[in-house]
Amino acid sequence: xxxxxxxxxxxxxxxxxxxxxxxxxxNYPVRVHQAMRYSIFAGGKRIRPVLMILSAELFTDExxxxxxxxxxxxxxxxxxxxxxxxPAMDDDTYRRGRLTCHKAFGEATAIxxxxxxxxxxxxxxxxxxxxxxQNKYSESYGDDVRPETKLQVINELAKAxxxxxxxxxxxxxxxxxxxVLEKEVIDYINKNKTGKxxxxxxxxxxxxxxxEKDDLANLxxxxxxxxxxxxxxxxxxxxxxxxxxxxxxxGMDAEKEKATYIAIMxxxxxxxxxxxxYEQAVEQLVPYGQSASVLHGITNFIFYRDF
Amino acid sequence: xxxxxxxxxxxxxxxxxxxxxxxxxxNYPVRVHQAMRYSIFAGGKRIRPVLMILSAELFTDExxxxxxxxxxxxxxxxxxxxxxxxPAMDDDTYRRGRLTCHKAFGEATAIxxxxxxxxxxxxxxxxxxxxxxQNKYSESYGDDVRPETKLQVINELAKAxxxxxxxxxxxxxxxxxxxVLEKEVIDYINKNKTGKxxxxxxxxxxxxxxxEKDDLANLxxxxxxxxxxxxxxxxxxxxxxxxxxxxxxxGMDAEKEKATYIAIMxxxxxxxxxxxxYEQAVEQLVPYGQSASVLHGITNFIFYRDF
Numbered sequence: 031x032x033x034x035x036x037x038x039x040x041x042x043x044x045x046x047x048x049x050x051x052x053x054x055x056x057n058y059p060v061r062v063h064q065a066m067r068y069s070i071f072a073g074g075k076r077i078r079p080v081l082m083i084l085s086a087e088l089f090t091d092e093x094x095x096x097x098x099x100x101x102x103x104x105x106x107x108x109x110x111x112x113x114x115x116x117p118a119m120d121d122d123t124y125r126r127g128r129l130t131c132h133k134a135f136g137e138a139t140a141i142x143x144x145x146x147x148x149x150x151x152x153x154x155x156x157x158x159x160x161x162x163x164q165n166k167y168s169e170s171y172g173d174d175v176r177p178e179t180k181l182q183v184i185n186e187l188a189k190a191x192x193x194x195x196x197x198x199x200x201x202x203x204x205x206x207x208x209x210v211l212e213k214e215v216i217d218y219i220n221k222n223k224t225g226k227x228x229x230x231x232x233x234x235x236x237x238x239x240x241x242e243k244d245d246l247a248n249l250x251x252x253x254x255x256x257x258x259x260x261x262x263x264x265x266x267x268x269x270x271x272x273x274x275x276x277x278x279x280x281g282m283d284a285e286k287e288k289a290t291y292i293a294i295m296x297x298x299x300x301x302x303x304x305x306x307x308y309e310q311a312v313e314q315l316v317p318y319g320q321s322a323s324v325l326h327g328i329t330n331f332i333f334y335r336d337f
Numbered sequence: 338x339x340x341x342x343x344x345x346x347x348x349x350x351x352x353x354x355x356x357x358x359x360x361x362x363x364n365y366p367v368r369v370h371q372a373m374r375y376s377i378f379a380g381g382k383r384i385r386p387v388l389m390i391l392s393a394e395l396f397t398d399e400x401x402x403x404x405x406x407x408x409x410x411x412x413x414x415x416x417x418x419x420x421x422x423x424p425a426m427d428d429d430t431y432r433r434g435r436l437t438c439h440k441a442f443g444e445a446t447a448i449x450x451x452x453x454x455x456x457x458x459x460x461x462x463x464x465x466x467x468x469x470x471q472n473k474y475s476e477s478y479g480d481d482v483r484p485e486t487k488l489q490v491i492n493e494l495a496k497a498x499x500x501x502x503x504x505x506x507x508x509x510x511x512x513x514x515x516x517v518l519e520k521e522v523i524d525y526i527n528k529n530k531t532g533k534x535x536x537x538x539x540x541x542x543x544x545x546x547x548x549e550k551d552d553l554a555n556l557x558x559x560x561x562x563x564x565x566x567x568x569x570x571x572x573x574x575x576x577x578x579x580x581x582x583x584x585x586x587x588g589m590d591a592e593k594e595k596a597t598y599i600a601i602m603x604x605x606x607x608x609x610x611x612x613x614x615y616e617q618a619v620e621q622l623v624p625y626g627q628s629a630s631v632l633h634g635i636t637n638f639i640f641y642r643d644f
Contacts, residue, residue, distance in 0.1 A: 053501070057501075058505075059508045061508065062500055062504065062505070062508045063500065113448055113452060116448065118443075118445045136425075137425035138425045139508070141426070142420075142508055144452075145451075145452075145504055146499055146504045148456065149498050149499040149500070149504065150495070152491060153499055155491075156488045156489075156495060157492060158485075158488065158489070158492070177484035177485050177488055181488065182465070184459060184491060185463035185464060185465070188457070188460035188463060191456050192457055192460055193360065193369055193370065193373070193456070194364075197369065197452055197453045197456065198366055201368065201449055202366050204445050204449075205366065218365075
């Protein structure tokens with residue numbers, strides 16, 4: 031199954047759409063626009079928007095319907111990385127082999143570039159059709175997606191990214207450094223810090239693609255499992271990953287005394303948990319048979335990637 | 338005209354609505370919820386939501402329609418203050434006589450509390466009626482406001498707060514410290530950093546209140562003038578204001594070599610500009626006669642306040 035090629039195509043689609051949504055680098059004020067583009071085009075794997083598009087494609091071939099939300103999701107993910115890397119947070123110098131945003135542009139610009147990306151995510155999702163005409167991809171978004179659906183997309187994204195979602199997870203993660211944690215707390219961090227955006231990427235794909243209620247339930251479950259696994263695999267990579275491929279040093283979690291499953295369950299049990307989550311995830315895709323083959327492919331990648 | 342009493346009532350309405358929208362302080366994770374409430378209830382004048390409600394009331398007496406957007410506006414204003422106060426930005430220790438958020442809760446929590454308020458603003462604006470039922474004020478918002486109007490509100494707010502609005506103004510302001518500026522640059526800063534949210538408060542009030550196209554044009558002009566004046570009056574207060582009443586030291590702009598009109602035009606010419614803007618602002622209210630009397634009152638306050 032050559033899903034690699036299809037993933038590559040999807041990724042290119044997203045790169046192009048992000049490029050057309052983001053204001054040009056020479057827009058005034060220049061520096062913050064440069065910083066926004068620097069971080070958006072920093073070699074991200076685009077896993078969230080790819081998942082959203084693939085989930086939508088189970089039900090529609092009109093990718094235009096889902097591209098604005100896919101780009102918004104990536105903008106929110108990117109803003110969260112910019113802010114997480116700040117000196118007051120994780121204090122990281124490199125990400126994906128390049129200087130972090132605040133190292134390249136200064137802290138003030140990095141904070142504001144993050145704020146701007148978060149804000150722009152909601153601007154894009156609320157455009158009406160005429161405003162979208164400027165954009166080669168979203169032309170039909172305004173016309174084809176019901177306003178009620180757009181509002182639901184905005185609401186789900188805001189909740190997933192908010193204080194009872196991603197931000198909550200980041201808060202608890204920061205507060206937990208250097209502490210011995212209960213498994214429940216690690217579950218909370220993983221579910222919220224990373225899981226919520228992954229799960230919501232799938233949900234928004236189904237919603238915008240026009241899946242039925244049952245599909246939404248099935249695939250939300252798939253998204254939850256994937257979300258739970260995502261951070262767990264990231265933690266595994268920090269221990270066993272290839273730092274050249276990852277573009278960051280391995281072993282950083284232990285150095286920073288980060289709360290991970292590995293710290294409390296050990297490496298082998300963490301691997302076993304990953305394998306069990308994998309089984310559960312692919313089971314959710316069974317009803318979609320061959321149409322879910324690319325989704326199946328990216329699921330394999332997420333669980334067994336080495337970078 | 339006893340508009341003071343009416344303003345007080347409006348302010349209380351907003352305080353109550355904010356209280357009901359914000360998650361309780363003992364919500365998990367506690368610290369970030371405390372920080373959000375600390376900054377939201379820090380004694381702000383609530384000028385933006387009051388302006389929004391008063392603008393809506395020119396056309397409707399259903400305040401419920403406008404309360405969610407009024408609270409969102411205040412959340413966005415508050416997030417911008419939290420981030421502006423950070424060490425990497427203005428590095429302020431006090432605001433309104435209390436410690437700034439990062440001084441009280443630490444930098445990481447302050448950044449995340451700001452992010453959370455910005456995100457929550459869009460969550461509130463996109464709630465559907467059933468989700469709003471939890472909230473005693475917004476019960477009718479979902480039912481009475483068309484989805485298309487909600488989307489327009491979200492879009493205008495995101496644009497006003499974004500990189501071509503408030504954030505752009507803040508970027509240029511930060512980049513300008515210690516530099517001699519052209520009047521055009523100061524205009525850009527004032528128009529965007531402060532003006533856009535003020536102007537948009539008025540616009541959203543008219544939109545949600547159900548004003549006609551002409552009203553929107555008239556009152557947008559009023560909002561633009563008010564927005565331009567707002568920062569100018571703030572700059573004047575920094576020179577001639579009462580630091581006890583303001584809850585912060587005066588003379589800080591000169592100390593930090595902030596770009597202000599006073600720095601390039603001098604005190605007298607700046608006062609003359611304020612007076613001229615005042616004349617233009619109240620002129621826009623003439624068509625609304627007695628119904629705009631409270632709006633007239635708050636206009637007087639904004640132009641001639643001493644704190």
